[in-house]
Amino acid sequence: MKFLVSLTAGLLSVGLAYASPAPLAKRAVSTDGSCGGSKGFTCQGSSFGNCCSQYGWCGSSTDHCGIGCNSAFGQCTSSSATSKPATTSKVLSTRAASPPTPTPTKNVSNDGTCGGSNGGSTCSGTSFGNCCSASGWCGSTAAYCGSGCQVGFGNCGSNTGAGSSSTSKTSPATPSVTPSGSALQCLNGKNVPYKMTSDSEYAGLVEPYNLRLPYKPAVVVLPITNQHVQDAVVCAAQAGLKVQAKSGGHSYASFSSGGRDGAMQINLQSLQTIQLDQGSGVATVGGGVRLGNLADGIFTQGNAAVSHGTCPGVGIGGHYTHGGYGHTSRNWGLAMDQVVAADVVLANGTLTKASSTQSPDIFWAIRGAAESFGIVTTFYVQTRAAPSSITYFEFTFSGIFNSKSVFTNTFLHIQDVAKNASVVDNRISFGIYLDGSGFSLSGAFFGTVDEFNSGVKPELLRTLPSAETTVQSMGWYDYLVKVSGESTIKTPVTGYDLHEDFFAKSVTVPESAGLTSKALGDLFDYLKTAGSVQYYIIINLYGGPGSAINSKDTNFAAYVDRDSLWVLQNYGYGGDSIDFINGINSAIINAQPQTSFGAYLNYVDPSYDAATAHKLYYGDVVYSRLAALKQQVDPQSVFWNPQAIGA
Numbered sequence: 353m354k355f356l357v358s359l360t361a362g363l364l365s366v367g368l369a370y371a372s373p374a375p376l377a378k379r380a381v382s383t384d385g386s387c388g389g390s391k392g393f394t395c396q397g398s399s400f401g402n403c404c405s406q407y408g409w410c411g412s413s414t415d416h417c418g419i420g421c422n423s424a425f426g427q428c429t430s431s432s433a434t435s436k437p438a439t440t441s442k443v444l445s446t447r448a449a450s451p452p453t454p455t456p457t458k459n460v461s462n463d464g465t466c467g468g469s470n471g472g473s474t475c476s477g478t479s480f481g482n483c484c485s486a487s488g489w490c491g492s493t494a495a496y497c498g499s500g501c502q503v504g505f506g507n508c509g510s511n512t513g514a515g516s517s518s519t520s521k522t523s524p525a526t527p528s529v530t531p532s533g534s535a536l537q538c539l540n541g542k543n544v545p546y547k548m549t550s551d552s553e554y555a556g557l558v559e560p561y562n563l564r565l566p567y568k569p570a571v572v573v574l575p576i577t578n579q580h581v582q583d584a585v586v587c588a589a590q591a592g593l594k595v596q597a598k599s600g601g602h603s604y605a606s607f608s609s610g611g612r613d614g615a616m617q618i619n620l621q622s623l624q625t626i627q628l629d630q631g632s633g634v635a636t637v638g639g640g641v642r643l644g645n646l647a648d649g650i651f652t653q654g655n656a657a658v659s660h661g662t663c664p665g666v667g668i669g670g671h672y673t674h675g676g677y678g679h680t681s682r683n684w685g686l687a688m689d690q691v692v693a694a695d696v697v698l699a700n701g702t703l704t705k706a707s708s709t710q711s712p713d714i715f716w717a718i719r720g721a722a723e724s725f726g727i728v729t730t731f732y733v734q735t736r737a738a739p740s741s742i743t744y745f746e747f748t749f750s751g752i753f754n755s756k757s758v759f760t761n762t763f764l765h766i767q768d769v770a771k772n773a774s775v776v777d778n779r780i781s782f783g784i785y786l787d788g789s790g791f792s793l794s795g796a797f798f799g800t801v802d803e804f805n806s807g808v809k810p811e812l813l814r815t816l817p818s819a820e821t822t823v824q825s826m827g828w829y830d831y832l833v834k835v836s837g838e839s840t841i842k843t844p845v846t847g848y849d850l851h852e853d854f855f856a857k858s859v860t861v862p863e864s865a866g867l868t869s870k871a872l873g874d875l876f877d878y879l880k881t882a883g884s885v886q887y888y889i890i891i892n893l894y895g896g897p898g899s900a901i902n903s904k905d906t907n908f909a910a911y912v913d914r915d916s917l918w919v920l921q922n923y924g925y926g927g928d929s930i931d932f933i934n935g936i937n938s939a940i941i942n943a944q945p946q947t948s949f950g951a952y953l954n955y956v957d958p959s960y961d962a963a964t965a966h967k968l969y970y971g972d973v974v975y976s977r978l979a980a981l982k983q984q985v986d987p988q989s990v991f992w993n994p995q996a997i998g999a
């Protein structure tokens with residue numbers, strides 16, 4: 353599942369760049385329109401066009417060639433490029449629906465474009481519809497006819513749906529020239545709501561949590577029904593657009609924006625069902641629900657609780673499909689472990705219910721790699737009765753960074769306690785926060801304050817430097833608010849507007865190894881070089897005696913991290929922190945060359961090339977199984993990001 357550090361070090365050193373490309377002549381020709389990158393497909397000789405655009409897509413239009421092909425992966429011939437300006441290439445980098453070359457005559461449109469500013473073709477007699485909309489697209493619904501067809505390029509007949517209310521949720525057809533035009537055309541034809549780059553709402557919709565990676569999807573689909581999701585996936589597949597769902601938008605790599613420009617983002621913000629079945633305790637939850645609203649909803653409906661992380665704005669879609677750690681996880685398991693079934697839209701547009709008995713392979717794969725296999729429109733999660741109270745504790749230490757030995761001995765003592773079954777069982781979890789000056793430990797205990805103060809606290813603090821301590825009993829809901837760091841766990845369904853600009857990566861530390869004195873010492877020395885870089889490290893306890901996380905294996909779900917003692921998150925602010933954060937990983941990994949470290953899927957690190965990501969996140973065995981399944985259910989890689997299965 354993970355790989356030895358000697359290999360890691362080599363791979364990490366190339367983590368920020370793709371492996372050097374093979375000579376042009378020896379490359380495999382792209383069969384899915386993608387090019388360059390870790391697979392190194394060439395466009396030369398492909399059916400999509402010979403130019404590999406700067407965004408990694410084959411084509412032959414100006415939108416591919418205009419800002420220069422990636423010459424190692426194909427070239428523009430003079431006949432393949434048009435003379436249009438390249439200013440739109442960022443959103444036009446998909447393989448299909450290349451813009452038409454303007455023609456002086458009124459040809460009948462064969463691609464849905466029309467009118468004076470969009471190719472000059474007429475819509476009369478096309479299969480798209482007879483009306484050429486004000487913005488240059490053929491169609492027959494109110495979205496096209498409503499604002500009047502362009503004179504001379506086709507007409508709305510009485511049967512065209514003009515005035516129909518069926519498109520009231522659908523964006524009007526307002527695209528200018530765009531290679532994703534056929535996808536938009538298809539969405540219009542199926543009355544699927546969407547926003548495109550020119551819509552005023554677009555910027556707010558696509559703004560990711562991580563502002564450092566502001567990718568621009570070609571189109572944002574806003575489904576209200578499962579059928580909308582199904583139709584959108586079919587439209588994307590037909591047009592050759594890559595698809596990613598957006599739930600809470602908190603991907604560290606902005607993968608829900610596609611992970612590069614030009615994808616179809618399917619934004620699940622309207623899928624907000626939260627329905628608790630009081631009998632079974634199973635909650636039916638829409639794929640766009642954020643964690644705070646989930647926790648609030650099930651508690652309000654039936655005093656129920658479920659395992660997940662602490663940030664209320666994180667979405668169920670990414671969190672529950674890539675792990676999901678919170679203070680409940682050592683007791684109840686990861687968030688993903690609570691999923692008992694899911695409704696999933698697959699690459700061919702079908703909707704399937706996946707569970708341990710129905711489509712079990714899909715069920716296995718979406719818990720670890722959902723973004724590569726489909727879109728979960730509905731989760732079914734097993735809740736449990738919320739505890740009437742929980743003990744919250746927090747120790748803030750002084751002077752930990754005064755010397756290497758204090759830092760090292762403090763951590764080694766906590767690590768010893770974490771593995772000591774006479775102190776630690778499944779009822780406790782905690783994490784350590786450090787930032788080069790501050791060092792604190794906080795967590796939750798499923799027991800009373802008295803039990804904690806007599807059985808756990810003395811052992812945790814024994815021999816350690818002085819600390820300010822807080823130990824308090826809290827009601828479940830108050831505890832959720834406390835650890836959220838916000839004044840409320842309820843989050844707005846639309847217009848969520850919290851963001852950061854950061855780079856983060858993780859290290860999973862196997863229980864068998866733990867962190868050694870040398871690794872901690874080297875880490876201490878390295879942190880002293882931070883200078884003006886603003887960063888923090890959170891080290892969460894996943895393993896130890898009784899951990900529910902580690903009681904499962906890779907047969908249960910496509911999630912390999914079931915033997916970690918610690919999971920580190922190394923987080924730096926702004927792009928300037930990237931080198932320093934990479935160095936934190938290196939300091940630890942290089943100090944323990946015999947240890948198989950890995951990485952945590954929910955802290956996805958965009959600096960890894962696909963092959964490295966696959967090794968770190970899945971290991972060879974699980975990745976092979978995922979890749980084989982991907983070939984079966986999504987051979988065209990409709991669901992794609994730069995680290996997706998098959999990328």
Ligand SMILES: Cc1cc2nc3c(=O)[nH]c(=O)nc-3n(C[C@H](O)[C@H](O)[C@H](O)COP(=O)(O)OP(=O)(O)OC[C@H]3O[C@@H](n4cnc5c(N)ncnc54)[C@H](O)[C@@H]3O)c2cc1C
Pocket residue numbers: 561596597598599600601602603604606607608609620639640660661662663665666667668669670671673674675676677678722723726727728729954955993
């Ligand atoms: C402030 C903050 C706090 C965090 N706290 C924690 C924590 O306490 N514990 C923890 O474990 N992690 C935590 N994380 C990490 C978080 O769990 C991941 O970033 C998670 O993947 C985000 O999910 P999302 O739905 O918000 O992200 P999105 O960006 O919407 O999606 C992430 C990925 O999942 C895919 N996806 C989303 N929805 C679906 C769906 N319905 N079907 C299929 N694929 C889907 C997307 O396409 C994308 O590839 C935190 C992150 C942040 C930014």
